[in-house]
Amino acid sequence: MVRLPAPSSSTQAPAPAPAPVAVPTGLTPKPATASTEGRKYSVPGIVLIILLPTVAAINLVACFFFWRRKRPLAKTKHSDPSYFADEEDNESVDSMLIDISTLRVATGNFADSNKLGDGGFGAVYKGILPDGDEIAVKRLSKSSTQGVEELKNELSLVAKLRHKNLVTLLGVCLEQQERLLVYEFVPNRSLDLFLFDAEKHVELDWEKRYKIINGIARGLQYLHEDSQLRVVHRDLKTSNILLDKDMNPKISDFGIARLFGQDQTHGITKHVVGTYGYMAPEYVMCGNYSVKSDSSSFGVMVLEIVTGRKNNDYNNSEKSQDLLNVMWDRWMATTVLDMMDPCMNTSFSESCVLRCIHIGLLCVQENPADRPLMSSVVMMLGSDTVPLSAPSKPAFYTKEASDNLGIESHHRRLHLPAGDTQQPRPTR
Known part of the structure; x- marks a missing residue:
């Protein structure tokens, strides 16, 4: 007869299952936490949660389209090719503004000795900026029918044209009731x-x-x-x-x-x-x-x-x-x-x-x-x-x-x- 070796002392027998804990009579078990079962909502709460954001989104969309249709006509015209005074164009023109004092110094206060030409719409003067660059300053006459807004619109067109065979517009001055256009100086004239x-x-x-x-x-x-x-x-x-x-x-x-x-x-x-x-x-x-x-x-x-x-x-x-x-x-x-x-x-x-x-x-x-x-x-x-x-x-x-x-x-x-x-x- 074969005798089996006795189990090692380090091997422990499985622990007996714990006895069930009795719940005292009259006490209700605590509800499960969110980590185990998730939060529970009532049906009316769920309806409100879905409905309110939807209504808000619809109102925002409706207000947007209402605003688009009711914008002033002048704003709408900006998208038309015939108008150039939109925000981007105005920024372009504003970036080209030059102080009247700078142009007065450059032209010797529009001295006759610096006059390059004369005509029905004004005179052209040669000027030299502080950095030494030569310019041609077109001074629109007081009798010119071109208004400031028209001039800005027109400038926004010319400012977008860049080619070596087109004269370059450098800036504009609209101060002290003056309307001055500043171009690159072209020495050989016309x-x-x-x-x-x-x-x-x-x-x-x-x-x-x-x-x-x-x-x-x-x-x-x-x-x-x-x-x-x-x-x-x-x-x-x-x-x-x-x-x-x-x-x-x-x-x-x-x-x-x-x-x-x-x-x-x-x-x-x-x-x-x-x-x-x-x-x-x-x-x-x-x-x-x-x-x-x-x-x-x-x-x-x-x-x-x-x-x-x-x-x-x-x-x-x-x-x-x-x-x-x-x-x-x-x-x-x-x-x-x-x-x-x-x-x-x-x-x-x-x-x-x-x-x-x-x-x-x-x-x-x-x-x-x-x-x-x-x-x-x-x-x-x-x-x-x-x-x-x-x-x-x-x-x-x-x-x-x-x-x-x-x-x-x-x-x-x-x-x-x-x-x-x-x-x-x-x-x-």
Whole structure:
């Protein structure tokens, strides 16, 4: 028989189960805590907990939509492309404010010796800031119809445009009943002072003229197609093309410019304002304007730059023939190179000049749909391989006809950024 070893002394027998504790009679057990069973709610409490936040949320949403519908009209207009005085734009304009004392010191208290130009909307003065930067200060005249709010709206447009071929707005002053616009100083002033001057025009060789043509085209492409805003200038002319120290062109004077919505292709106005000889025929006769009317003005400038002659120079002869039609007749007779500015002699490429004349004639065609966009013009100027279509005859209209239509023609002689005269806004 096998004897099993006795269990070790370290091994303990299981403890007997404790006897149940008797609950004294008459006492109720305590309810379970939240950690074991969770908090219990009555049905009415649960309904209130759900209902009150829901009602509050509905009231907030209703109040929001009621406030949106009842906002003042002026607030709503801020979202329209025709208005620029929203909070963001006002902040942009406010950040450009310059003290009147700074500008008085910079211009020698607007001394006549610092005056660079004069015109119907005010005078332009050269100034030097404390840091040595040169500026051009446009001082709007007291008789200018442009109010402070309109000026702020207009500034908010120009302040958003940034391109090397556009004149740069640096600041504004609206103190002591003064309305002052501060632009970058452009030392060579305007293109017309060189192009039509008997002595200075010899400084414009073909290389410079071609650079000016190309720069204007690129600036217009930016305005029409590449900037965050779509702008139609409406007053393109040689006196609104400024030249920096390297003879790079800068488009200036957005006084009668118009802002287009993203889907807008043209506008119509009953108040035709511009400069005779540069306005597109559909704008002169019917008040229609678009990016193609700017293309037409560009074409006029191209032909003026090539020839050194003004379109419809009525200062010499009221019956002088339109430059566009002279160029067309010469083009058809294949003698158009005879119209070249004689000061250039042989310092140019005939093929390049002919291509520029061809592009100019394409831009001044009577039908706006036939005129190229400025992006196409830039490509045409940049490559000889881009094919050019045959141009059609330019429209012909007389100055007397435009006068009979009541067209207000600008003959401003300010050769720095001129004061803007109207608030840029799209035609409805």
